[in-house]
Amino acid sequence: MRELRAALRAELGARVAVDAATLALYSTDASNYRHEPVGVVWPRSVEEAEEVVAACRRAGAPIVARGGGTSIAGNSCGPGVVVDFSRYCNRFGEIDAVNRTVWVEPGVVLDRLQAAAAPHRLRFGPDPSTHSRCTLGGMIGNNACGSHSVAWGRTADAVRSMDVLLYNGTRLTVGPDAGVPPELRKLVHDNLSLLRTELTPWSRRVSGYGLEHLLPENGTNLAKALVGSEGTCVTVLGAELELAELPRERVLAVLGFESDIAAADAVPSILPWSPLTVEGVDAELVSLLDSSRGADLPRGEAWLYVELGADTRDQALDRARALTKELAARLTGHVVLTDPKAQRQLWRIREEGAGLATRLADGSEAWPGWEDAAVPPERLGAYLREFKELMAQHGRKSVVYGHYGEGCLHMRLDFDMLSRPGLAGFRKFLEEAADLVAAHGGSLSGEHGDGQARSELLPRMYSAEMIKLFGRFKGIFDPDGMMNPGVLVEPRALDANIRVRTAPPSIDSVTFLGYPEDRGSFGQAVRRCVGVAKCRNTEGGGVMCPSYRATLDEKHSTRGRARLLTEMINGEVIRDGWRSEEVREALDLCLSCKGCLSDCPVDVDMATYKAEFYHQHYRGRLRPASHYSMGWLPMWLRVAALAPRPVNWLLKRPRLAALAKRLGGIARERDLPAFTRPFTRKRLDAGEGRKVVLWPDSFNNYFTPHVLEAAAEVLTAAGYRVVLPDKGVCCGLTWVSTGQLGVARKVLRRTLSVLKPYLDAGYLVAGVEPSCTALFRGDLKALLPDDALAAVLAGRTRTLAELVADSPLEFRPLDVPAVSQVHCHQHAVLGFEADERVLDGAGVRNSTLDSGCCGLAGNFGFERGHYEVSVACAEDRLLPALRETDPGTLVISDGFSCRTQIAQEAGREAVHLAEVLRRALPEGRA
Known part of the structure; x- marks a missing residue:
């Protein structure tokens, strides 16, 4: 491989990456398989892609085309040159609304195309759950389908023509009766009977090559035949796609069943209603998603999402009601949803199945391998019964979800991928499962392609004559086997090159x-x-x-x-x-x-x-200097608090500030915050009622003590008795974020010793800085996993909003507009629902921004070398959103980092929730 890499470098120079980090990044996709690539290239245009293929040909290197790298069968990883189209080759043409077509390059992400098509009431029909990051090139490679394929078909059904490149440098435009080589016409002519009898027109037969599209009655469309060829024949440089017309109105009927098998049995009765989707999830999958069992899910152990379209809302509702009435005897419950937000909540369960299903309810790991086999829908119930019997025989478990309307189930099983006996069991199970699918007239792959996971199993589905024909088809385009070798033709073993390892x-x-x-x-x-x-x-x-x-x-x-x-x-x-x-x-x-x-x-x-x-x-x-300056920030803040005014005066001198930044590893572009007299200099024991320790986090205590003062007033008005710890405390966050975990653990143990009398007495702990509050609720159990007092602290910690929302306090309405920037740790660990409730109760017309991370993120944005990325993160959504906000609108943000970034980069003053609520306290209670 060293000689091959040297030859590639001679051909492509710096355009091909062969460093260890890049090779590691591209060694696998979303499958069980791992192959160290020869190199990785990101062509900046389709013309450059031609140059890359030519260079690989001269160097004798195989090619593995790649889009988003989400293939779960090992389709987009291999021991060749990985050509990643996702970064640059992502242009598409104007939407032709009359003919409902568009031309795309292979790197276009599906959601970008959908957003452009939506104003024309059009969409690309296939929509896999990875629609926010999968590329059209990858979808073409795998013949992706998705949730709406029951109505709008597979990718092959939506491709009209393609611009493709052969390994030998030939560039072709292929489509209906166009670009078909003479030897391919002969192959079809000589095997008409075999092609017509064995390659049935059933929509979810994705395994193997789509040679049925070459039949004369199907238009001899080579473009469609190459869809699903997984990069084994040609490199796709562009495609003309056909778009589907959206119905004017859609409703979602959620049907509950006593079991997944009962749901599968009901599918044939649903299909005559011409649904847009018939998607299924089971109770085990639903239980893996926190807070997903909402009021919108009817009673049941399995559910079908049946989407119905019509010209008007009433017509769609009438169709849904008629459907549920017809199926009433089969259902354990049902609900019909018209609200898009409620629909999205349920779709999230289905769309995140591929990730959720990797960990079962008992914590065991589950793996792809038998991810998307499909059978004709009328056989789905019988197949699922027998498949569950097969799982029981092998002692395997899985959640069940997928495209029930087309008989395609997604199941990740708890295979033992870490031992030799486990891998032997993995192989045996897949062989028997393949025989089961073939017996039901199904396909090993229903949409994700065969890759390394299923190519070896194709002889269990197809005759020896058809397998030979597949080899001849590939040979016409790639006689030397240099395009994604080991996939479909002359396949690698399904239990080889497994990426899963135990840590040494x-x-x-x-x-x-x-x-x-x-x-x-x-x-x-x-x-x-x-x-x-x-x-x-x-x-x-x-x-x-x-x-x-x-x-x-x-x-x-x-x-x-x-x-x-x-x-x-x-x-x-x-x-x-x-x-x-x-x-x-x-x-x-x-x-x-x-x-x-x-x-x-x-x-x-x-x-x-x-x-x-x-x-x-x-x-x-x-360590880096910033680990000593910002990692030990709580200690430096205590020192600075002894004389904050002189320290501020010194740091306002440009040369001294520059020196401090240089010594501390701090970005020169950053303004240093001013120190002040800490809030903990005060004695606080106010109010009556349930007892609360107000957590004096270092950021607010030493930089913005007015936030803690406001929080104390609000909590007191809410009926709490508010105290401060009688000794200095710290959550250790800055040491955690810089990886100084030994110090962090010592700090936390000391903090627990200070808090112990309060916790023993039943006090709650009120946090006003989200990062510190989230550490107690989250990371504390990882830092002190066996500490009973740490578990008590985690269970007693509340946000200010949670405490106020749980009190009888009534605010006087402020009647002001506001936007809220949610701190990342609050988004991840704490949630923002309580904040929205109390803001509403205070008469704040709040809009919670979906603005992502502010980019400062504690020490990150202050560290030298991070400023540009920090600002770029803020420019992704936050700063543009603030620029569009009226200057008179309140900007609310609880995170000290967020408020600092907003002040330094947007020139706006953001206020803490506590400050807003203090303004809304009733007269006499402020």
Whole structure:
């Protein structure tokens, strides 16, 4: 491989990346498989893609085309040159609303196209659950389908023509009776009977090649035949797509059943109603998503989401009511939803299934491999019964969800992927499952392609003659087998190249944190990331992942960082363990925002993994200057508080400020906040009622003590007896974020000793700084996993809003407009619902911004070298939103970092919730 890389570098220069970090990042996709690539290239145009293919041909290197890297069958990883189209080749043409077509490049993300088509009441029909980050090129490669394929078909049904490139450099435009080589016409002519009898027109037959599209009665459409070829024949440079027309109104009927099998049995009775979707989830999947069992889910153990369209809302409702009436005897309950917000809440359960299903209710890990087999819908109930019997025989478990309307079920099973006997059981199960699907006239793949997971099993579904025909088809386009080798034709073994590994003792035996959700194992915690790549979403909302949204570099995504940590554990590409500079560099731009903890469907907690890595990486070594300045900030604040005015005077001198920043590793672009007399200099024991310790966090205590003063007044007015700890305390956050975990644990143990009398006496703890409050509610159990008092503190900690919402306090209405920026840790750990309730009660016309991370994120935005990324994170959504806000509108933000970023980059003064509520206190109580 070294010679091959040298030849590529000679051909492509710096355009091909062969460094260890990049090779590690692209060694796998969302599947069970791992292959170290020869190199990685990001073509900046389709013309450059031609140059890349030519260079690979001259160097003799195989090619693996890649979009979002979300393939779960091992379709987009392999020992070749990975050509990633997702970063640059993402242009598309004007929507032709009359002919309902559009031309796209392969790197276009589906949601971007949908947003452009929506004003024309059009959409691209197929919509896999990864729609926020999957690319059209990847969808073409795998013949993606999605939730609405029951109405609008597969990707093959929506592709009219394509611009493709062969490995030998030939560029073709293929479509209906266009671009078909003579030898391919002969292949079809000589095998008409075989093609017509074995390649049935059933819509979810995705396994193998789509040679049925080459039949004369199907228009001899080579473009459609190449859809689903998984990059094994050609490189797709562009495609003309057909768009579907949206119905004017849609309603969602949610039907409850006593079991998933009962739901499957009902499908044939639903299909005559021409639904737009018939999607299914079971109770186990629903239970994996916190707070998902809302009032909108009817009684049942399994549910079908049946979406119906019509020209008017009333017509759609009438159709839904008639359907539920017809099925009444089968149902345990039903609800018909017209509110888009309520519909989105339920769709979230279904769309995040691929991530949620990776951890079962008992905490065991579940894996792809038998992810999306499909059978004709009329056979679904019978198939599911027998499949569950097969699972029981093998002692396997899985949640059940998927595209019931087309007989396609998604199931991740709790295979043992970590031992030889486990892998042998994995193979045996897949072989028997393949035979079961074939017996029901189904397809091994119903939408995600075969990849390495299923290609070896194709002879169990197709005759030897058809398998030979597939080989001849590939040979016409790729006679030397250089396009995604080992997939579909001459396949690799389904149990080879498995990426799942246990962490060696040099990793797991020395980890500092407890990882209580992952059985104490850092390796198991890192395995949470299975590659579904929701962190690569740049179009939608949420917090995750701000640095990726700013850089669009895979290594700065949550998935990319998790992948590097996994490769560190594997020790093959990343070979120096905790000392790895590749991992340190990738984690350097992690803001520790914890957005992934809430937004990632499998609760990847990169902030915690970063803290662990930093702890290990810098053990016994000199740390960056910022770890001493901002990591030890609470101590420096106590020193500065002895004489805040002289300290402020000195730091206002430009040269002294510049020197302080340089010595402290602080960005020169940042203004240093002013110190003040701390709030804890006061004695506080006010009010009557339930007793509350007001947590004097370092940020508000030493920089904005008026926030703590306001909080004390509001809590007292709400009927609480408010006290301050009688000694100095700290949550240790700054030491955690810089990976100084030993110090953090000592600080927390001292804090617990101070709080013990209060906790023993039944006090609650009120937090006004979200990052500190979230640490008590979240990370505390990882830092002190076996400490009973720590568990009490976690259970007693409340936000200011939660305490006020739980009180009889009535505010006088302020009648003012406001926008709220939610601190990332509050979004991830605490929630914002109580804040919205109390703001509403105070007469604040609040709009909660979906603005992501502010970009400052504690020490991150102050550290030297981070300023540009910090501002870019804020410019992603927050700063533009504030510019569009009327100057007279209140800006509310509880996070000290958020308020600082808003002041320094937007020139707006943001206020804390406590300050707003103090204004709304009734007369005589302020």
